[in-house]
Amino acid sequence: MFSLTLRQATVVLGFVLATWAADVTMRAQGYTLLEPYRNEKRAERVFAYLSRPETEDVLLVGSSRVAGGFDARLVQRLLSAERQQQTSVYKLGVAGLRSVYLAELLRDAIVKRPPQERLVIALEPRFFCTAVRRTGRRDAPRADDADADALRGEWEGEALADAFGRRFDGLAALWNLPWVRTAASSDLTTFMHAHGGEHQAVAARRAEDERAARNRVGRRDLFDLPPNMEWQWPAPDADEMVAFRLMLDLLDALPCPVTFVRMPLTPGFNEEHMPVVSPRFLAEIVPALEARGHDFYDLQGAPYPTDDRYYFSRTHLNRSGCEQTSAAFVSDVLAPLMRGVTPPAAQR
Amino acid sequence: MLFNTQPFAVFFLTVFVGYWLLRRTSTARVLWLLAASYFFYGWWDWRFLGLIVFSTGLDYTIGLKLDRSRHAGDSSAGGSPDSSAGGTAGPPDRGRKRLLILSLVGNLGVLGFFKYWDFFAAELATGLAAFGIEAQPMLLHLILPVGISFYTFQTLSYTLDVYHGHMPAERSLARFALFVAFFPQLVAGPIVRASHFLPQIPKTPRLDGPGFERALALIFWGLVKKVVIADYLGATLVDPFWDQPDDFGGSLSLLAVYGYAFQIYGDFSGYSDIAIGSAALLGFDLGENFHAPYRSCHPREFWGRWHISLSSWLRDYLYISLGGNRGGMSKMYRNLMLTMLLGGLWHGASWMFVAWGLFHGLLLVADRMLGLRIPETATGRWFARAVMFQFTCLGWILFRSADGATAWAVLTSFLAPLGDTDAFSTYVPAVLVLAVLTHMPSMAFKTRLRDAFTALPGLVQGAAYAVLVGLFMQVSGLDVPFIYFQF
Numbered sequence: 001m002f003s004l005t006l007r008q009a010t011v012v013l014g015f016v017l018a019t020w021a022a023d024v025t026m027r028a029q030g031y032t033l034l035e036p037y038r039n040e041k042r043a044e045r046v047f048a049y050l051s052r053p054e055t056e057d058v059l060l061v062g063s064s065r066v067a068g069g070f071d072a073r074l075v076q077r078l079l080s081a082e083r084q085q086q087t088s089v090y091k092l093g094v095a096g097l098r099s100v101y102l103a104e105l106l107r108d109a110i111v112k113r114p115p116q117e118r119l120v121i122a123l124e125p126r127f128f129c130t131a132v133r134r135t136g137r138r139d140a141p142r143a144d145d146a147d148a149d150a151l152r153g154e155w156e157g158e159a160l161a162d163a164f165g166r167r168f169d170g171l172a173a174l175w176n177l178p179w180v181r182t183a184a185s186s187d188l189t190t191f192m193h194a195h196g197g198e199h200q201a202v203a204a205r206r207a208e209d210e211r212a213a214r215n216r217v218g219r220r221d222l223f224d225l226p227p228n229m230e231w232q233w234p235a236p237d238a239d240e241m242v243a244f245r246l247m248l249d250l251l252d253a254l255p256c257p258v259t260f261v262r263m264p265l266t267p268g269f270n271e272e273h274m275p276v277v278s279p280r281f282l283a284e285i286v287p288a289l290e291a292r293g294h295d296f297y298d299l300q301g302a303p304y305p306t307d308d309r310y311y312f313s314r315t316h317l318n319r320s321g322c323e324q325t326s327a328a329f330v331s332d333v334l335a336p337l338m339r340g341v342t343p344p345a346a347q348r
Numbered sequence: 349m350l351f352n353t354q355p356f357a358v359f360f361l362t363v364f365v366g367y368w369l370l371r372r373t374s375t376a377r378v379l380w381l382l383a384a385s386y387f388f389y390g391w392w393d394w395r396f397l398g399l400i401v402f403s404t405g406l407d408y409t410i411g412l413k414l415d416r417s418r419h420a421g422d423s424s425a426g427g428s429p430d431s432s433a434g435g436t437a438g439p440p441d442r443g444r445k446r447l448l449i450l451s452l453v454g455n456l457g458v459l460g461f462f463k464y465w466d467f468f469a470a471e472l473a474t475g476l477a478a479f480g481i482e483a484q485p486m487l488l489h490l491i492l493p494v495g496i497s498f499y500t501f502q503t504l505s506y507t508l509d510v511y512h513g514h515m516p517a518e519r520s521l522a523r524f525a526l527f528v529a530f531f532p533q534l535v536a537g538p539i540v541r542a543s544h545f546l547p548q549i550p551k552t553p554r555l556d557g558p559g560f561e562r563a564l565a566l567i568f569w570g571l572v573k574k575v576v577i578a579d580y581l582g583a584t585l586v587d588p589f590w591d592q593p594d595d596f597g598g599s600l601s602l603l604a605v606y607g608y609a610f611q612i613y614g615d616f617s618g619y620s621d622i623a624i625g626s627a628a629l630l631g632f633d634l635g636e637n638f639h640a641p642y643r644s645c646h647p648r649e650f651w652g653r654w655h656i657s658l659s660s661w662l663r664d665y666l667y668i669s670l671g672g673n674r675g676g677m678s679k680m681y682r683n684l685m686l687t688m689l690l691g692g693l694w695h696g697a698s699w700m701f702v703a704w705g706l707f708h709g710l711l712l713v714a715d716r717m718l719g720l721r722i723p724e725t726a727t728g729r730w731f732a733r734a735v736m737f738q739f740t741c742l743g744w745i746l747f748r749s750a751d752g753a754t755a756w757a758v759l760t761s762f763l764a765p766l767g768d769t770d771a772f773s774t775y776v777p778a779v780l781v782l783a784v785l786t787h788m789p790s791m792a793f794k795t796r797l798r799d800a801f802t803a804l805p806g807l808v809q810g811a812a813y814a815v816l817v818g819l820f821m822q823v824s825g826l827d828v829p830f831i832y833f834q835f
Contacts, residue, residue, distance in 0.1 A: 001554045002368050007806050008560050014810020022818065073591065160354040171818030 022170030056090035058334070059115035061105065062122030065263040067093025069122075069317045071326045075334070078327060082335035090115070099127040103243035106250045118338060119251075119258045123289075123296075125274060125281035128240045129233050233280045244285070248292050259337060260289050260296045264304040264325060266311050297343070303328040349391050351622045352575050352820060359388065360626060363531075367553075367630055374550055378522050381530065381630070388531040389495070396493035400529055403455060407503040408524045410451045411510045415517035417444050444511065451507040459500045462492055467697030495535035497694055499528055501661055506542035508665055515543045523549045532626040536619050538637040538657035545632070553631025561802040561809070563628035568813055569798075570621025575820045577783045578614030581607045585776050590748060593761035601761040603780065605741050608748055610783035613641065616655070640794075642740065642787055645732035646720035647711035650740065662691050680716065685709040695747075700755065704746040711739060 058079070060070050072091035080087045094105065102121070110119065161168065174180060234240045251258050262281075270278070286296045303324075305311065310321030317325060336343040349356045363384040370376040390397050469486050476483045506527070509515045518524040527545050555563075589596050589604035596604055617638040627634045637657050644650035651659045670683040685706065692705015714720075723729045749755035786794075801809070 001552060001556070002371055003554075003556045004560055005557045008557050010806025011561065011564065011810040011813075014805075014807035015814045016810070017807065018811035018814035019817075022814065073588070077592065160358060168817065168821065171814055172821035174815060174818045175822045 019167060019171055022174055023167050024170070026170040026173035054088075055113055056088040056115050057117040058087060058089045058120065058338075059110065059118075060089065060091045060093075060120045060122070061102070061110065062093055062263065063097035063124065063127075064093060065124065065265075065316060066091065066122045069093075069263050069322055069325055070329070071322050074323060074326045075330055078330040079335055079338070082330060083338060087117070087338075097127070099240040099247070100243040102127065103247045103250070106247055111250055111253060114254050114256055116256065118256055118334075119254060120261060120334070121258060122261050122263045123281075123285065124262060125277040125285075128244065128281065128285065129277050233277060244288070248288065251294070252292065257337075258294045259333070260286075260294055261329070261333070262296075262298045262300065264299050264306070264317065264321070265315050266308055267306055268308070269315055270300065295337070297333050299325065299329065303332065349388065351619060351626075352571055355391075359384075364629060368555070371553055371631075374552075375522070377553070378520075378526055378549060382522060382526045385526065385529040385531040385534060389529060389534055392494045392535070396496075399458060399493055399496065400499060401525075403458065403499065403503050404521075404525045404528045406454045407451055407507050407528075408518070408521055410447050410507055411517035411524070412519070414444055414447050414507070414510045417441070417447070418513060448507060448511045452504065455500045455504050455507075459496055462496060464693075464697045498537050498539055499534060501539050501658075501694075502542075503528055505539070505661060505665060509541070509543055515546075518542070518546050530627070530632075532623040532630075532632075533634055536616075536623070537655070538620055538623065538634050539661050540634055540657065544635060548632055555629065555631050558802070559628060562798070563625040564809075564813070565798055565802055566621050566625035566628070568816055570618040570625060571820055572618070572816065573614035573621065573786075574618030575823050577779055578611045578618060580779050580823055581611045581614070581776070581783070586611050586748075590754065590758065593757045594764055595767040597761055597764035597767040600766055601758070601764070605745060605758070607776075607780060608744050609642070609737070609741050610780065610787070612744065612747075613638070613787070614783060640787060640791060642737050643733055643790075644736050644740075645722045645729055646736060647708065647715040647739070648720070649722065650736060651708075651712070658691070658694075662687050666690060677716075681713045684712045684716070688712065698750075700746055700749055700751065703752075704743050707743045707746055711743075 058075075060066055060072065060075070062069075070091055070093070072089050075091075076087065076089035079089060092105070092110075094101065097105075265274075289296050300306075305317060305321040305324050310324060311317055333343045349359060363381070366380050366384075367377055370380050386397060386400075389400060473483045506515075506518075506524075510517050518527070523546060526549060527540070527542055530540070530545070533540055585604055585607040589601065589607070593601060593604075620637040624634045624637070635657065637655060639653040639656065641650055641654035644653055667683055667687040670686060671679055672683060673680050686709075688705045688709030689702060690705070692701045692703070692708070695701040695704070723732050745755050745758050749758060801812075804812075
């Protein structure tokens with residue numbers, strides 16, 4: 001027997017009306033452009049980075065592979081222990097990062113307040129190429145890993161939010177109002193409040209850039225890569241290569257040394273998708289880095305995770321893989337570099 | 349899909365609408381729910397649907413055979429072949445025992461294989477190495493299917509109940525399959541008894557206005573406990589503390605451990621509330637799984653309030669099967685220790701879970717030895733609750749720590765000087781206070797609060813839920829899955 005009455009319908013109506021009212025009012029104020037807190041996974045972290053009162057000693061920059069592949073807190077602890085001095089580490093992992101966006105990040109944020117001691121940038125062949133997508137199989141995240149759904153859930157949530165026209169963003173934005181703001185509100189919000197009316201234009205541009213970057217990559221890029229993708233390495237005058245050269249010029253102006261790395265991927269993914277672009281990356285990108293005096297370390301192969309059980313998708317580490325990668329990176333590369341010693345595992 | 353995600357909201361809305369449209373046709377609504385449940389489970393990993401189907405088929409078949417053989421036994425002994433009211437068991441016979449053993453081996457074998465193979469293989473290799481024998485552990489790196497611990501116990505309870513004649517076997521495969529796979533409680537409980545759930549399926553479901561509002565309130569309260577309390581405390585206080593206990597020290601360490609107590613409670617009871625509320629919206633009653641456990645005055649009371657569906661399962665199918673209270677005090681203590689040891693192991697392949705189970709076993713033994721009772725005065729009760737809470741938190745240290753060294757580091761941090769952690773931002777104490785204030789009042793008070801809320805005008809209730817959704821969206825960026833999913 002289904003005997004709901006008008007009263008229950010008003011509960012639903014109340015929900016709908018409140019959602020609509022929040023959407024209208026918060027959108028008019030620009031608050032819906034303020035993203036809720038994400039653990040260093042979203043592009044707006046650049047503003048959180050800018051709004052921090054202090055600069056860090058080491059900055060880790062990269063795509064979602066850095067967001068989920070380095071544990072900044074663990075890196076900080078291990079590095080401080082190795083150096084026997086407190087060393088602050090900050091992670092700027094931007095989902096969907098590519099060459100163009102990386103250059104923008106450097107230009108708009110990192111060059112203006114560089115890290116004190118070292119900048120680490122995780123480059124990927126994917127930054128520089130495009131691929132023709134066809135329908136393909138789905139890599140099911142591992143159900144046993146506590147973090148399995150973390151990134152996937154975010155993408156699914158974002159796709160659904162887009163499908164609903166982001167109508168629920170107003171509800172989240174309520175908690176960003178100055179007199180309501182919760183601890184979950186990002187530093188971005190603090191920055192926006194502190195800079196008054198600037199926030200609308202700036203946040204709008206950033207939101208557009210981030211969404212465009214995400215759309216260029218496509219959420220399917222993270223999970224659905226068909227076996228016979230056609231990877232296309234860009235022409236020298238393509239945006240990706242122009243941005244790469246701009247990035248190198250920008251890095252010349254940095255007061256701190258820069259180290260480049262390539263994050264681990266599953267062997268299966270490497271064998272299937274990287275045979276064409278990986279050699280191009282190693283032949284064209286890496287020498288360009290070294291010509292400018294930057295080191296490059298390829299974190300593929302031991303002691304970095306090579307077993308599928310350290311990954312929650314074919315291209316993203318799970319919690320265990322993140323911890324292993326962080327620890328190995330500190331002991332093999334970062335700590336020696338910061339002691340002024342060439343790492344024993346200096347490799348290409 | 350996690351309960352606190354948008355995909356689940358869309359999924360549940362779809363299932364809810366379809367279910368109530370099909371409510372008049374028993375077969376259609378059962379198949380609709382079954383398909384939804386398999387879809388829900390397959391969302392995690394479609395490869396493990398085969399396991400749940402195997403478990404379903406095995407116990408459905410064994411249940412029918414047990415029922416037939418019991419009736420055959422009744423007939424040969426002069427009993428009525430139509431006696432299917434679940435009365436006394438038929439005469440035990442080897443055939444029925446073999447069927448039961450087949451069910452136990454089949455179900456526990458699958459559970460043991462996926463959950464414990466690597467653990468025991470590694471321990472065996474370590475043990476052999478201690479005797480100087482070099483052995484390469486045969487690790488299979490198996491993925492643990494989500495929810496296997498829960499649905500395995502659920503189907504086993506069915507087989508055992510049919511074996512003992514406590515209930516007749518379910519004739520309908522679809523209904524039985526729904527009992528096993530019902531999505532609200534599939535991946536993390538409550539562990540529902542067949543005798544409680546199966547009779548509900550063929551009945552025409554009922555959902556009235558007050559029931560709808562109570563179910564919604566329960567779901568949203570579960571989300572508050574999970575997202576606002578548990579996830580927040582986990583990400584901002586508990587994880588940093590367990591990463592580096594020395595950064596805290598003294599009373600800060602104690603508060604962090606208290607934080608974990610409310611994190612695991614909020615996480616697990618929050619999930620249970622969402623499961624129970626979701627089932628209620630579909631016209632099903634799953635019973636209660638948590639009853640303010642930190643209001644317990646002694647260990648026995650705690651296990652009557654914490655994870656009730658598991659503790660009652662362990663009591664009815666393990667403790668009593670081992671002999672229970674019979675055979676003298678020493679046998680009772682042995683049975684208690686064994687039950688809690690296995691209960692600890694059920695939580696995961698780790699000696700720390702075993703240690704936690706043994707710890708609670710010792711508490712229960714001490715409870716029996718001392719004959720602990722609920723104090724008569726309010727002051728006495730609050731004092732007993734405070735003491736019991738400290739012991740519970742001591743157990744949580746074992747439960748949360750990855751190994752003995754971590755547990756020791758946590759314990760010794762209580763004696764360390766206060767550290768300079770920045771974990772105690774403004775909101776952490778506030779959330780801790782919220783957790784305590786919403787847990788410790790009596791059930792009657794909480795029921796009055798809930799009724800006061802559901803008495804509010806519908807528009808106000810709806811608006812309140814909308815504001816909460818916004819808060820969930822804010823806080824859920826912390827991306828913390830349910831703790832009990834790893835079981």
